[in-house]
Amino acid sequence: MYVLNANHISKSYKTAGETMRILQNVNLQVMKGEMVAIMGPSGSGKTTLLHVLTGVDTPDDGEIVIGGETFSQLTEEEKAFFRRKHMGMIFQDFQLLESLTVKENILLPLILERKEADIQQERFSRIADVLGIEKLADKGITEISGGQKQRVAIGRALINEPDIIFGDEPTGSLDRKTAGDVMRCMKQMNQRSGISFLLVTHDAYTASFCDRVLFLQDGNLAKEVKKENTADNFREDIWKTLCGLGGGKDDLF
Numbered sequence: 291m292y293v294l295n296a297n298h299i300s301k302s303y304k305t306a307g308e309t310m311r312i313l314q315n316v317n318l319q320v321m322k323g324e325m326v327a328i329m330g331p332s333g334s335g336k337t338t339l340l341h342v343l344t345g346v347d348t349p350d351d352g353e354i355v356i357g358g359e360t361f362s363q364l365t366e367e368e369k370a371f372f373r374r375k376h377m378g379m380i381f382q383d384f385q386l387l388e389s390l391t392v393k394e395n396i397l398l399p400l401i402l403e404r405k406e407a408d409i410q411q412e413r414f415s416r417i418a419d420v421l422g423i424e425k426l427a428d429k430g431i432t433e434i435s436g437g438q439k440q441r442v443a444i445g446r447a448l449i450n451e452p453d454i455i456f457g458d459e460p461t462g463s464l465d466r467k468t469a470g471d472v473m474r475c476m477k478q479m480n481q482r483s484g485i486s487f488l489l490v491t492h493d494a495y496t497a498s499f500c501d502r503v504l505f506l507q508d509g510n511l512a513k514e515v516k517k518e519n520t521a522d523n524f525r526e527d528i529w530k531t532l533c534g535l536g537g538g539k540d541d542l543f
């Protein structure tokens with residue numbers, strides 16, 4: 291069953307009288323419980339694709355179905371409502387509120403929805419336990435590390451039990467060890483809850499925690515690499531494919 295089914299997605303930008311075609315007839319599916327990464331050389335349109343899929347930007351053409359709903363046909367107001375219920379977001383710079391505690395940041399989507407206190411507590415305990423951040427509940431955001439901040443952001447993205455979580459360079463501001471810890475947390479949440487992930491990343495190590503990696507080039511999803519045996523082989527396949535598409539070593543590490 292598809293959680294995300296995007297078909298014939300096209301997007302152009304007009305700058306100084308010139309039309310730049312960024313996405314051309316992109317087709318992309320994510321199954322329930324799948325973790326998928328999108329990679330590609332710098333400027334290939336990864337962020338544009340993520341923005342289009344999440345409704346931050348509008349495609350020129352194409353249809354996006356998320357959790358059975360034709361998301362691309364909703365009004366802006368309906369999209370915002372649908373996003374809160376069915377989609378989670380994780381960003382490179384965490385986007386947490388420094389005026390709130392760790393627990394309040396995670397619970398924010400439920401607080402805004404006025405969910406009952408016992409539901410809030412039950413979901414917080416369950417998620418904080420898996421993410422290993424129970425002891426940080428009352429800390430301020432400025433008092434915790436980058437890796438801890440990203441765990442809090444994952445907790446906030448998960449709290450509404452969405453169909454899919456989108457990540458824009460979720461390990462982009464973390465060192466390699468912390469990136470690994472954060473990706474293991476995501477994988478654990480994915481395996482326990484069956485929530486799907488679609489992550490844009492330039493990092494082969496981060497992508498190797500996923501089940502499948504899609505490569506963007508010249509506005510199209512040009513290649514796909516699936517995890518078939520060891521993590522090391524998968525990482526090597528990812529790296530070779532990206533290099534073959536013109537993304538150099540600097541794009542990876």
Ligand SMILES: Nc1ncnc2c1ncn2[C@@H]1O[C@H](COP(=O)(O)OP(=O)(O)OP(=O)(O)O)[C@@H](O)[C@H]1O
Pocket residue numbers: 303304305312330331332333334335336337338339492
């Ligand atoms: N709002 C915009 N207006 C005009 N051009 C844009 C806009 N957003 C992106 N672009 C252009 O679209 C192209 C793709 O940009 P995008 O940020 O999607 O690439 P990317 O693959 O995410 O790059 P990177 O890996 O460097 O972050 C770039 O040439 C960029 O300059």
